[in-house]
Amino acid sequence: MHRTDLIAIGELAARTGVAVSAIRFYEAKGLVEALRTGGGQRRFLRADIRRVSFILIAQQLGLSLEEIAAELAGLPAGRTPNGADWTRISTGLGARIDAQIAALERTRELLGNCIGCGCLSLKKCGLYNREDKAAQRGAGPRYVLGDRSGEIAEVG
Amino acid sequence: MHRTDLIAIGELAARTGVAVSAIRFYEAKGLVEALRTGGGQRRFLRADIRRVSFILIAQQLGLSLEEIAAELAGLPAGRTPNGADWTRISTGLGARIDAQIAALERTRELLGNCIGCGCLSLKKCGLYNREDKAAQRGAGPRYVLGDRSGEIAEVG
DNA sequence: CCTTGATCTCAACCTGACTTGAGCTTTCAT
DNA sequence: ATGAAAGCTCAAGTCAGGTTGAGATCAAGG
Numbered sequence: 096m097h098r099t100d101l102i103a104i105g106e107l108a109a110r111t112g113v114a115v116s117a118i119r120f121y122e123a124k125g126l127v128e129a130l131r132t133g134g135g136q137r138r139f140l141r142a143d144i145r146r147v148s149f150i151l152i153a154q155q156l157g158l159s160l161e162e163i164a165a166e167l168a169g170l171p172a173g174r175t176p177n178g179a180d181w182t183r184i185s186t187g188l189g190a191r192i193d194a195q196i197a198a199l200e201r202t203r204e205l206l207g208n209c210i211g212c213g214c215l216s217l218k219k220c221g222l223y224n225r226e227d228k229a230a231q232r233g234a235g236p237r238y239v240l241g242d243r244s245g246e247i248a249e250v251g
Numbered sequence: 252m253h254r255t256d257l258i259a260i261g262e263l264a265a266r267t268g269v270a271v272s273a274i275r276f277y278e279a280k281g282l283v284e285a286l287r288t289g290g291g292q293r294r295f296l297r298a299d300i301r302r303v304s305f306i307l308i309a310q311q312l313g314l315s316l317e318e319i320a321a322e323l324a325g326l327p328a329g330r331t332p333n334g335a336d337w338t339r340i341s342t343g344l345g346a347r348i349d350a351q352i353a354a355l356e357r358t359r360e361l362l363g364n365c366i367g368c369g370c371l372s373l374k375k376c377g378l379y380n381r382e383d384k385a386a387q388r389g390a391g392p393r394y395v396l397g398d399r400s401g402e403i404a405e406v407g
Numbered sequence: 408c409c410t411t412g413a414t415c416t417c418a419a420c421c422t423g424a425c426t427t428g429a430g431c432t433t434t435c436a437t
Numbered sequence: 438a439t440g441a442a443a444g445c446t447c448a449a450g451t452c453a454g455g456t457t458g459a460g461a462t463c464a465a466g467g
Contacts, residue, residue: 114426120425290415
């Protein structure tokens with residue numbers, strides 16, 4: 096075991112590559128927790144490096160911070176998560192990755208069929224089937240691509 | 252040929268599933284262009300349904316509106332794009348899809364290796380290799396996941 | 408002609424994910 | 438013991454991608 100198991104915010108930032116301000120922001124959102132020194136400075140566990148790294152990966156997969164918080168809630172409270180804990184948590188990400196790949200493959204095929212052929216009738220081709228939950232959504236209002244009630248892009 | 256080749260913004264919205272306000276926003280950003288009636292109302296070409304649909308697809312693939320505008324700039328000015336034009340444009344998307352799939356597959360594998368095994372040493376595993384251009388980025392400052400200069404998440 | 412629904416412009420507001428700045432305090436190596 | 442580096446809080450700003458509202462105008466059927 097390392098002599099110093101508690102690290103300052105700057106070190107956590109350096110180890111994970113995220114900005115100090117971002118870590119404070121994550122703490123405010125409940126994604127990480129910090130102990131405090133007598134003087135009020137944050138001290139993190141080494142295990143939090145892993146936690147922050149998980150946040151980064153999950154973000155890359157398109158999860159919002161809120162969703163990530165929900166995933167992280169699956170980790171044990173009170174004790175440092177072990178390998179098995181992390182495996183369990185990341186299994187969910189694995190499923191998400193598979194779904195995203197599937198959606199992308201479908202999109203690739205349909206791109207050929209729809210745009211390639213010149214019809215681009217998304218409705219017919221199903222590019223926008225709403226089953227398509229896994230499709231990554233960019234920034235901005237989620238409901239734009241998620242809350243449609245049916246009629247999408249049928250070229251007259 | 253249809254009797255009315257010009258459509259109102261409301262019809263374009265209905266056909267593509269995007270809000271009227273979003274279409275105006277896209278126009279302001281230069282993604283679509285509109286003719287105007289004597290009274291100042293927008294009139295779009297039927298071909299713009301395809302254009303807006305392309306925007307939607309590209310967005311799903313993680314392109315920003317600015318990037319989409321750049322892609323669309325590859326379409327011929329002055330004449331209605333034909334099938335070949337669209338095919339050319341969407342080939343770029345195809346490449347992007349392939350890259351994203353590859354990145355996702357790599358992430359999936361590494362998730363097993365890194366988090367699964369309990370090390371989560373991103374640096375060693377290369378989850379954050381910067382070659383990884385194709386990886387989708389969520390909202391927020393792009394440089395967070397893109398402008399690193401090297402040292403990322405090495406668990407002490 | 409007249410009314411009703413669609414459109415228009417412009418400015419303001421919204422969410423997510425952070426960053427920046429001001430002003431002040433804590434740490435820690437020398 | 439001290440001074441630079443790092444940290445603290447809180448409010449405000451930023452950026453993308455839109456939405457909302459007010460107040461006014463246009464287009465089309467009856």
